[in-house]
Amino acid sequence: MSVAAQIDDVSFAHSSVDAPALAHVSLSLPAGGIVALLGPSGAGKTTLLTLLDGRLRDWRGRVSVLGGSLDPDYPPPRALRPDTGFVFQEFALVERSTVLRNVFNGRLGRMSPLRAFLGSPTERDIQVARSALDDCGISDLADRRVDSLSGGQRQRVAIARCLAQEPRLILADEPVSNLDPTRAAEILTLLTEAARARGATVLFSSHQPELARRFAQRIVGMRDGRIAFDVPVSDLSEDAAADLYRDAAQMSGTGLKVVT
């Protein structure tokens, strides 16, 4: 399989909102590749990633992910869901549970329903969770409760949970927006290295063109629910990236998160 995901002419609008969050979007993700998604706030990045994760309803168009096509009316079968891993913009961790519990949560889709309910992992679950913790450099935090962690540590837990899922496609929604520049580069390094080691495809969204340039092979620019450009890193001009944000700032007044 040379394509991890394929989107053809997909449109979508949130209910009670007139402006579409996705407008005639087409995109293909090469298997094993690392692609960055740039775009200002409200561009539709989270919506696009949620679509690929099979959690969006009532869209129009065609989408296939890891060889199976998605149905706009039904969630994908549960057996296939662990294959696509999602790193949430606001982490979406269970605050009162320990780091280890949260990482095991990523394994729930791989366990039998009874084991999942009881929360009793097998040897293999434990091994996979341990190596995810290890790769994210948080083995020593395993027994800490999430509500006692810093933002950077939470980000690592969120990524470890995703890796524990053993996904073949990793969708990471602004995995470094909450971090200082050094920490951001560290996190993207571990995310992309872990993905490479596992042969997984990565699509990550970001507001930082220089990080996209450094870690991705291809960069997709989004604005107002449309694909503004879709180019290899070497072809991305400074102006194209800057325009993406400048235009949006003038039009919607939402302002910029990070442009350096």
Add this chain to the structure above:
Amino acid sequence: MRSRGFGSFISAVVIAGVVLWSFVTTDVEMTRLAAAGPRIAEFLGRMFPPDPSVMDEIVRGSAETLRIAVIGTLGAILLSVPLGLLASGTMAPPAIHRPVRTVLAVIRAIPLILVAMLMVGAVGLGPLPGIIAVAFHATGMLAKFYAEAIDGVSPAPLAALESAGAGPLARLRHAIWPQMAPVVARDTIFRFELNLRESLILGIVGAGGIGFYIQTYVRSFQYDKAASATLAVVVMVVAIEAFNVILRRRFS
């Protein structure tokens, strides 16, 4: 601005009128109040020393009050789990959760002692009407608290578990319950404390517990025995508070 100033003027006049009306129409003889000082002193004097000979009855009455509160709270929990689900905005549609919430508000509005009186009439004297009254009365509050605990669960971790392929039961167990548990524990303990305090007086209407003994002693002018029973009540309330503090610390 003008109309608001006028509004508060009207409120002040109404409040002053009500207070004045209460004084004028109540049969309070100020002369009796003045003479009451020595009588109250004498009354208090007859309470001392408290009579320890009624220890047995007091322990038995206190134990019965405790049993009423424990079983009544358990009953309230059993009623509140399904009603809490039905009253929650995330689990039930408006057509269901709105009327259920209204019913709970009405239940909350009926004082416990009134429910107890009705229950004594319905099932006779003893702890049973007390238990039923406590369970019924406490459900009005507890079911509302449970519904709020369910509605307070953050949806983000749920979406994360759905994304990972966890089934509904696993989501309930690993994303919803960990968020709800401390709130449910805290609210249940809080309600148990209220139940225990409120059921201390249930005996007065014949619904069992220590209140029955206090009332009997007072009616038969055995103030020293009443004092012992009152002391027992104070000890229980302080003990509940201490117990509650410990539990709250554990569940934070």
